[in-house]
Amino acid sequence: MLSLLFLLFLLPRSSLSLNQEGLSLLQAKSSLFVPDNVLSDWNPSDSTxxxxxxxxxSSTSLAVTSLDLSTFSLSGPFPSALCRLPRLTFLSLSENDLNSTLTSSSLQGCSSLYHLDLSSNLLAGPLPSSLPSLLPNLLYLDLSENHFSGSVPPSFGQFARLRSLSLVGNKLTGAFPHFFDNISSLRELNLSYNPFSPSPIPVSFANLTQVRILWLTGCNLVGRIPAEFGRLSSLLDLDLASNSLTGSIPESLAELSSIVQIELYNNSLSGSFPSGFSNLTQLRNLDACLNHLSGHLPEDLFLAPNLESLELNENNFVGPIPATISQCKKLADLRLFSNQLVGALPADFGENIPLSFVDLSDNNLSGEIPANICASGLLGELLLLNNSFFGSLPESLGRCRTLTRVRLGNNLLSGEVPSAFWALPHLSLLELSGNSFSGGISPAIYSATNLSMLLLSDNHFNGALPEEIGALVNMYEFSASNNRLSGPLPMGLQNMAKLGKLDLHHNFLSGEIPTIIQSLKKVSQLNLADNEFTGSIPPEIGYLPVLNYLDLSGNKLTGEVPMELQNLKLIQFNLSNNQLSGRLPPLFATQGYQNSFLGNPGLCTDLTGICPRTRGNDSQRRVFVWLLRSVFALAALVLVTGAGWFYWRYRNPKKAEAETEKSVWKLTSFHKLGFSEHDILDCLDEDEVIGTGSSGKVYRVLLANGETVAVKKLWGNSVKNYLEHTFGDGFEAEVSTLGKIRHKNIVKLWCCCTHKDCKLLVYEYMPNGSLGDRLHSSKGGLLDWPIRYKIVLDAAEGLSYLHHDCDPPIVHRDVKSNNILLDAEFGAKVADFGLAKAIGNGPKSMSVIAGSCGYIAPEYAYTLRVTEKSDIYSFGVVILELVTGRYPVDVEFGEKDLVKWVCSTMEQKGVDNVIDSRLSSPCFKEEICKVLDIALLCTASLPINRPSMRAVVKMLLEVAPENMLKPSIKHSKPCS
Structure with missing residues (x-):
């Protein structure tokens, strides 16, 4: 009351005409931070x-009945002054920045509310248990996308009239709440994406006979789907996806006569699909992918008259696709990939079905592709790869102008491709590789101007490449290796400015390699091996700015190797088995490039295997052998002398012991210290070990001055191996270099203590441990998206400092989530420089592979060349860990790693299936997708295509430029 009087005192005299409700609204506004030009028309001089x-x-009483301030960027605590509006029935403050806790006192007086929406804010703390008694008339309550924590109060089962409740995307824990069955009026219950403890689905939910939407995705549910759910006669949408449910799908679900959508994907369900689904006359979407369902596809499933989307992919279904599928008059989206289906598709498949998306890949299907598969004229994507389809492509596919993606790779298809099929105007991806197609590429392909990927490898295509192929200005990848193509390269290639990969190896192409190839400024892979090209290698190839894969082997090329090729940063380079001659450019005249020039007897270098050995070479070899023997003799003399001195020096054990005791610890400090080496040694306690590795242990040490540090102790032979492998004989110099690093996102190295074969590295202590431990433990759900985004940005800035601001630049070589440590505020710092290397003026070659499984860049395994691009790949994997919540290597991926799993899953099922279910993805989806795109750039297979760390930092800052800690959620949208 006093605050209201104070507000009255501050208002101008003209505002005294404003009624009491207007004053309450102004007081609510004054308690919030309100951006400029928002609520500017709340004029105190108005009467109402x-x-x-x-x-x-209200049109009659002029009392305030509804207040909608959603998406106004308001911040501050919940404005309790709004509860002084006695007739207020509708209140929405969604998608703002309200923070603090929601208390009972702040809602005192809001008893008239029917509708309360506080979704997508920053409210935290426990849910107020008194809410049902404070808001007895409430029909609609939405508290989703906040930071509420703790258990759901049992009192929430006492709402007398509630129809819709949403607690989606919070941090609610404890047992899954079972008491909502007391609210018989419920029409919609949304509890998804909360880290509840493992709990079964309450059987009592079957009593919610009026519920229409039951959304329990990502709630850590275990056990079986209750058969009693067949009693939910009003249910329209049942979503139990992304849990750990087991057992079979209950037959009783076929009794849900009103059901429109069923989502059961990403569980551990098993058994056969239940029969009786023909009774579901309203069913439009059924998604039960990523389970362990088996048996035959039930024929009556395809008799549900309104079925529009059916996703049963990644199960264990066997047998043929039932002929009854042709009776699904509304089926548009069919995904049955990754099963064990066999047999031919029904002959009338597609005739009476409005198919728009068909994915039957990775099965054992056979027979011909049905002629009328695109009879509806709506088919956009046709994915049939990795089956046994045979016969030719139906002519009717050439009239299916809606097609955008066609993947028919790895089948038994043959014959010529219809000319009209090459000309489809909206086609962006055409994959025919791994078949037996013949004939030529039609000149009509010039009409396929949207084509970006043309994959024709491993077929029997013949004839010349048509000049018209140059009209495909959007082409990124053209692969037609292992065919029978002949003739010269068409001059039209110069128009394909976006081309990144050109692979035509193992054909019969001939003529000279045209100089117009210099127009392909974005090509990174050029493979023309095993053809019949003649003439010289165009020097212009050396000016292609991003080319790093060049294979011209197995041709009839003549002349010298152009000096200009030295400009390229090549990972794969092969000019072997040609007719080249002359001297090699200096950069290539080394043993490292020997295999790049084999089978060119005209090349004149000193590389073994390239040129015949001369007598002069034999003489030089004899001199070398004599010198080598002399060195061995001198080394033996030194060894014998040293052994004798050692025996004389230490023949008295007591004297040796006395000499050992004289040795002392040496401390090398890199910062001003408040402790000595003795303080460290006195506090090393085995009970305080916080980590153990191959080279030693890490201790948490509480010093006498109250400071806490982390001490890494390297011991025994591990010390010798660790130091030699890591630093060679320059340990002190390297540690000194690392000790001079000064950056807020690099773990601070306080000092180094050395004593004989023992080394102590003293670091600042990071109380929240490593990102890997935090992310993959039971506490991973506490890392919400704003925190994960901050961690990514912090780590990126630390690595950017190493790459761009250190002289010489430092490559970490072991970037992983366990080497990113978190301080008390979850600030991230890069740690553990055990494998770091200063790269100086260029890449370093290593003798062995270093790094951690799942994080190692693909090129490192076969080149052993260290560059900053290796770190960038590893950092991209860390980002994927943060976005997906998965390990870099997992048995679930099979032979894939996390990078390949993300790419294939996004392609087949969309981005929603890779995002960590613990993230409040509906709220932050746009930001998550942007960061995911950055991760995919960082993990590009070719190093040249990866951005620099400085560019990565810039891109991350652009994800949420206004507020790093809370990326904008006002206009979230899916990834493209």
Missing amino acids: PCNWTGVTC
Whole structure:
């Protein structure tokens, strides 16, 4: 009351005409931070607030009945002054930045509310248990996408009239709440994406006979789907996806006569699919992919008259696709990939079905592709790869102008491709590789101007490449290896400015390699091996800015190797088995490039295997052998002398012991210290070991001055191996270099203590441990998206400092989530420089592979060349860990790693299936997708295509430029 009087005192005299409800609204506004030009028309000189933004009044009493201030970027605690509006029935403050806790006192007086929406804010703390008694008339309550924590209060089962409740995307824990069955009025219950403890689905939910939407995705549910759910006669949408449910799908679900959508994907369900689904006359979407369902596809499933989307992919279904599928008059989306289906498709498949998306890949299907598969004229994507389809492509596919993606790779298809099929105007991906197609590429392909990937390898295509192929200006990849193509390269290639990969190896192409190839400024892979090209290698190839894969082997090329090729940063380079001659450019005249020039007897170098050995070479070899023997003799003399001295020096054990005791610890500090080496040694306690590795242990040490540090102790032979492998004989110099690093996102190395074969590295202590431990433990759900985003940005800035601001630049070589440590505020710092290397003026070659499984860049395994691009790949894997919540290597991926799993899953099922279910993805989806795109750039297979760390930092800052800790959620949208 005093605050209201104070507000009255501050208002101008003209505002005294404003009624009491207007004053309450102004007080609520004054308790919030309100951006400029928002609520600017809340004028205190008005007599009533009925014309103010967001305010609705009764037409008779002029009392405020509704207030909608959603998406206004308001911040601060919940404005309790709003509860002084006695007739307020509708209140929405969604998609703002309200913070603090939601208390009972702040809602005192809001008893008239029917509708309360506080979704997508920053409210935290426990849910107020008194809410049902404070809001007895409530029909609609939405508290989703906040930071509420703790258990759901049992009192929430006492709402008398509630119809819709949403607690989606919070941090609610404890047992899954079972008491909502007491609210018989419920029509919609949304509890998804909360880290509840493992709990079964309450059987009592079957009593919610009026519920229409039951959304329990990502709630850590275990056990079986209750058969009693067949009693939910009003149910329209059942979503139990992304849990750990087991057992079979209950037959009783076929009794849900009103059901429109069923989502059961990403569980551990098993058994056969239940029969009786023909009774589901309203069913439009059924998604039960990523389970362990088996048996035959039930024929009556395809008799549900309104079925529009069916996703049963990645199960264990066997047998043929039932002929009854042709009776699904509304089926548009069919995904049955990754099963064990066999047999031919029904002959009338597609005739009476409005198919738009068909994916039957990775089965054992056979027979011909049905002629009328695109009879509806709506088919956009046809994915049949990795089956046994045979016969030719139906002519009717050439008239299916809606097609955008066609993947028919790895089948038994043959014959010529219809000319009209090459000309489809909207086609962006055409994959025919791994078949037996013959004939030529039609000149009509010039009409396929949207084509970006043309994959024709491993077929029997013949004839010349048509000049018209140059019209495909959007082409990124053209692969037609292992065919029978002949003739010269068409001059039209110069128009394909976006081409990144050109692979035509193992054909019969001839003529000279044209100089117009210099127009392909974005090509990174060029493979023309095993053809019949003649003439010289165009020097212009050396000016292709991003080319790093060049294979011209197995041709009839002549002349010298152009000096200009030295400009290229090549990972794969092969000019062997040609007719080249002359001297090699200096950069290539080394043993490292020997295999790149084999089978060119005209090349004149000193590389073994390239040129015949001369007598002069024999003489030089004899001199070398004599010198080598002399060195061995001198080394033996030194060894014998040293052994004798050692025996004389230490023949008295007591004297040796006395000499050992004289040795002392040496401390090398890199910062001003408040402790000595003795303080460290006195506090090393085995009970305080916080980590153990191959080279030693890490201790948490509480010093006498109250400071806590982390001490890494390297011991025994591990020390010798660790130091030699890591630093060679320059340990002190390297540690000194690392000790001079000064950056907020690099773990601080306080000092180094050395004593004989023992080394102590003293670091600042990071109380929240490593990102890997935190992310993959039971506490991973506490890392919400704003925190994960901050961690990614912090780590990127630390690595950017190493790559761009250190002289010489430092490559970490072991970037992984376990080497990113978190301070008390979850700030991230890069740690563990055990494998770091200063790269100086260029890449370093290593004798062995270093790094951690799942994080190692693909090129490192076969080149052993260290560059900053290796770190960038590893960092991209860390980002994928943060986005997906998965390990870099997992048995679930099979032979894939995390990078390949993300790419294939996104392609087949979309981005929603890779995002960590613990993230509040609906709220932050746009930001998550942007960061995911950055991760995929960082993990590009070719190093040249990866951005620099400085560019990565810039891109991350652009994800949420206004507020790093809370990326904008006002206009979230899916990834493209």
